[in-house]
Amino acid sequence: MPDAVALYRTIRLIRRFEERAIELVRSGDIVGGVHPYLGQEAIATGVCAALRPDDVITSTHRGHGHVLAKGADPARMMAELAGRVTGLNRGRGGSMHAADFSLGILGANAIVGAAGAIACGAAWAGMLAGSDRVAVTFFGDGAVNQGVLLEAMNLAALRRLPVLFVCENNGYATTMPTAGAVAGTITGRAAAFGIPASTVDGMDVSVVLDAAREAVERARAGAGPTMLECLTYRFDAHHTFEHRVRLRYRDDADVAAGRSRDPMQIQGARLDPDERTRIDVAVETVLDEAVRFALASDHPDPAGALDHLYASGLRARPGVA
Amino acid sequence: METVTIGKALNLGLRRALEDDPKVILMGEDIGRLGGVFRITDGLQKDFGDDRVIDTPLAESGIVGTAVGLCLRGYRPVLEIQFDGFVYPAYDQIVSQVAKMHYRSRGLPIVIRIPFGGGIGAVEHHSESPEAYFSHTAGLKVVVCANPNDAYWMIQQAIASDDPIIFFEPKRRYWEKGPVDTDAEPYPLHAARVARPGTDATVVAYGPMVRTALDAATAAAEEGRELEVIDLRSISPLDMAPVYESVRKTGRLVVVHEAPSNVGVGAEIAARVTEQCFYSLEAPVLRVCGFNVPYPAARVEEDFLPDLDRVLDAVDRSFGW
Ligand SMILES: Cc1ncc(C[n+]2csc(CCOP(=O)(O)OP(=O)(O)O)c2C)c(N)n1
Ligand SMILES: [Mg+2]
Numbered sequence: 001m002p003d004a005v006a007l008y009r010t011i012r013l014i015r016r017f018e019e020r021a022i023e024l025v026r027s028g029d030i031v032g033g034v035h036p037y038l039g040q041e042a043i044a045t046g047v048c049a050a051l052r053p054d055d056v057i058t059s060t061h062r063g064h065g066h067v068l069a070k071g072a073d074p075a076r077m078m079a080e081l082a083g084r085v086t087g088l089n090r091g092r093g094g095s096m097h098a099a100d101f102s103l104g105i106l107g108a109n110a111i112v113g114a115a116g117a118i119a120c121g122a123a124w125a126g127m128l129a130g131s132d133r134v135a136v137t138f139f140g141d142g143a144v145n146q147g148v149l150l151e152a153m154n155l156a157a158l159r160r161l162p163v164l165f166v167c168e169n170n171g172y173a174t175t176m177p178t179a180g181a182v183a184g185t186i187t188g189r190a191a192a193f194g195i196p197a198s199t200v201d202g203m204d205v206s207v208v209l210d211a212a213r214e215a216v217e218r219a220r221a222g223a224g225p226t227m228l229e230c231l232t233y234r235f236d237a238h239h240t241f242e243h244r245v246r247l248r249y250r251d252d253a254d255v256a257a258g259r260s261r262d263p264m265q266i267q268g269a270r271l272d273p274d275e276r277t278r279i280d281v282a283v284e285t286v287l288d289e290a291v292r293f294a295l296a297s298d299h300p301d302p303a304g305a306l307d308h309l310y311a312s313g314l315r316a317r318p319g320v321a
Numbered sequence: 322m323e324t325v326t327i328g329k330a331l332n333l334g335l336r337r338a339l340e341d342d343p344k345v346i347l348m349g350e351d352i353g354r355l356g357g358v359f360r361i362t363d364g365l366q367k368d369f370g371d372d373r374v375i376d377t378p379l380a381e382s383g384i385v386g387t388a389v390g391l392c393l394r395g396y397r398p399v400l401e402i403q404f405d406g407f408v409y410p411a412y413d414q415i416v417s418q419v420a421k422m423h424y425r426s427r428g429l430p431i432v433i434r435i436p437f438g439g440g441i442g443a444v445e446h447h448s449e450s451p452e453a454y455f456s457h458t459a460g461l462k463v464v465v466c467a468n469p470n471d472a473y474w475m476i477q478q479a480i481a482s483d484d485p486i487i488f489f490e491p492k493r494r495y496w497e498k499g500p501v502d503t504d505a506e507p508y509p510l511h512a513a514r515v516a517r518p519g520t521d522a523t524v525v526a527y528g529p530m531v532r533t534a535l536d537a538a539t540a541a542a543e544e545g546r547e548l549e550v551i552d553l554r555s556i557s558p559l560d561m562a563p564v565y566e567s568v569r570k571t572g573r574l575v576v577v578h579e580a581p582s583n584v585g586v587g588a589e590i591a592a593r594v595t596e597q598c599f600y601s602l603e604a605p606v607l608r609v610c611g612f613n614v615p616y617p618a619a620r621v622e623e624d625f626l627p628d629l630d631r632v633l634d635a636v637d638r639s640f641g642w
Binding site for chain 2: 056058097109119121122123124126129135148151154155308310311312316
């Protein structure tokens with residue numbers, strides 16, 4: 001199990017990866033922008049630290065943190081965001097669809113709520129195969145009103161699937177405050193299906209890790225799904241387009257309160273300062289290399305856009321006969 | 322050589338797929354204990370167990386999403402959508418997840434079986450022909466069986482395919498009998514076939530309309546006109562070569578389907594034939610389709626569905642051009 005240093009290192013990696021990615025959005029190297037995970041790093045880090053390499057996760061539109069915490073190569077991830085052929089998905093997925101099946105990363109997912117059912121299927125497959133693999137599905141507070149997520153919870157409870165439903169409640173779905181969209185409570189939805197649920201501090205990685213470990217153990221033991229609602233705050237924009245178009249949906253007091261507890265500082269304070277500096281430097285080296293690798297990689301050949309549509313090799317029809 | 326109904330042929334094909342590959346699993350509403358509302362999966366749960374023939378909750382989106390996860394972990398799920406009109410809750414999963422997965426990551430060997438079309442006096446949402454929605458979506462393949470032998474083989478070929486396949490079954494023809502050759506080399510899955518050779522005009526149809534077209538050809542022959550009937554079998558990809566060859570011979574083409582004509586499969590066929598066989602055409606390509614309205618009440622469905630008279634009328638109009 002990872003120690004305090006490893007947990008800090010992952011949080012730091014995600015934090016700086018996101019900041020570097022935002023720079024590449026500004027410079028035009030990442031087209032289409034990103035949904036930064038800044039402020040929520042302790043959740044991906046803590047939950048993935050409770051997993052084995054053969055466990056699987058599904059992620060969200062705000063997915064870089066999950067993908068990195070599950071072990072994806074930061075350089076290939078950065079190349080994916082930049083749309084290069086060396087990316088995790090040869091540049092075809094981009095920020096919202098990065099996947100690495102070899103690491104159990106079944107993909108970020110741009111359709112809010114959709115991945116819950118996918119995680120159920122993966123968990124089910126593990127169960128059918130007689131393994132004790134666990135599946136985690138990350139989702140936001142906005143997803144809890146999607147029917148498919150409720151369908152997934154029902155199925156998971158019914159079949160006692162080894163699934164962790166991890167809700168990252170960052171207070172907003174784009175501009176919609178959670179209270180304005182969620183009737184009842186988020187954990188109450190799980191309770192309705194008889195799924196044990198708890199609300200934890202998503203800013204403290206050790207709290208997240210403890211809760212995740214317990215849930216993973218339950219799942220491995222065949223006791224079925226668990227929901228964790230992790231309270232957190234999104235430090236930056238919903239999406240980088242907000243850097244250009246200022247939206248006023250969070251007032252200054254709200255932002256100040258939300259940012260007052262920083263998962264990186266909370267975990268960093270538990271380390272010896274010299275050690276912390278050493279990690280910071282090492283992470284920076286990794287990210288320098290990731291950015292260099294991404295920007296040095298080739299762009300895909302536009303003619304390839306008609307390829308890889310079918311496993312059978314059938315090519316897409318061009319627009320004209 | 323056995324003589325069985327289309328429904329029984331599908332059942333035998335599914336049984337053989339379950340026997341041949343332990344990764345094949347069937348999922349759907351009421352498919353296990355009941356054997357499906359059309360009894361296509363009759364007896365399969367009893368013989369293969371409820372881990373492989375699974376009665377799911379009523380949640381189409383969740384079923385398809387779950388199947389995506391199962392696919393990603395090595396299974397080959399075959400889903401039954403109870404009736405055509407119930408696929409729409411799953412449409413998001415099919416279009417947003419299933420269709421796009423291979424283009425950026427890897428393929429999904431998933432089969433979604435849909436009993437489709439009218440003619441059984443059913444209520445709204447139970448008689449629709451939604452094939453164009455799926456054929457329009459790159460990344461999916463769409464096939465339709467029209468006779469017992471194809472039903473038996475095409476379902477197995479679809480299950481063996483590494484691409485996602487929407488498998489349409491002509492529900493009003495489920496009870497029609499015909500020979501099944503369980504030993505012969507099957508015809509390729511994505512190939513059209515001449516169902517009846519002729520020289521004077523070409524009639525293209527698929528699924529339930531193949532029988533209608535063949536009946537029309539029999540009637541036309543009594544009046545001295547030899548219609549060539551082509552069973553498309555695969556809607557996506559379309560196998561146009563036999564159609565071009567036929568039209569170059571006959572100079573006349575009538576396309577028949579139950580789905581409304583507007584922006585439908587017939588329009589695509591007309592466009593392609595116009596592009597490829599322009600100088601061979603003696604008359605415009607004519608379409609005999611459902612009207613561009615929601616599927617009407619059962620008592621008037623006979624007026625809505627293309628029938629022998631409407632097909633022959635179109636052939637007359639083609640000759641009168
Ligand atoms: C089905 C669907 N509807 C709408 C959107 C547009 N959208 C993207 S993110 C988002 C808000 C999601 O909020 P939440 O689940 O709380 O996640 P967060 O952005 O806060 O991380 C919306 C509405 C979408 N991607 N998918
Ligand atoms: Mg949110």
